[in-house]
Amino acid sequence: DAGVTQTPRHEVAEKGQTIILKCEPVSGHNDLFWYRQTKIQGLELLSYFRSKSLMEDGGAFKDRFKAEMLNSSFSTLKIQPTEPKDSAVYLCASRSGTGEGQLYFGEGSKLTVL
């Protein structure tokens, strides 16, 4: 079975650009999470979907970050406009529909904003 797939693996953007990161969860998983990982803050939740419904968006990230789940097998995270402080690794994870158990993480998208 395929795990969580994220694209692109690396992205370099100029300040002010719009970038879109993509995620395909594990087939059959109903929960999907977007996290931002930095050395200082660790793993910060950006968005949490259950059965395509947005359950939570990280309050501090509402301003320029928008996650969508267009169907049960595809999600996007849009950052608009990007700022240098957005440089981080963006991790997508999925979990089975029982709402408990292991999160399966993708390999991450490393974003560098110049």
Added chain:
Amino acid sequence: GEQVEQLPSILRVQERSSASINCTYENSASNYFPWYKQEPGENPKLIIDIRSNMERKQIQGLIVLLDKKAKRFSLHITDTQPADSAMYFCAASRMGYKLTFGTGTSLLVDP
């Protein structure tokens, strides 16, 4: 919501000694506490978890302790090996809700 504090941020031990990482949480409704290990260049992977109906759980050389009264849980790695060197994240959640992670501990095991 939930806030999870994790200490220490950096831990260095000698091979074959034990390593301990501590986490505290705020929300008394949290009832699920997993630990994830992230090796360099890899994504985080679940290594052990504990639910609130338990106080202790062990999988081989990994021991997790949970003190609900103090809202504290910890990971103990016995007989550490260089292969245990990695980032470790604790997390807390109510079952079925979002997972809130600690800020991570970088463990280095010296041979």
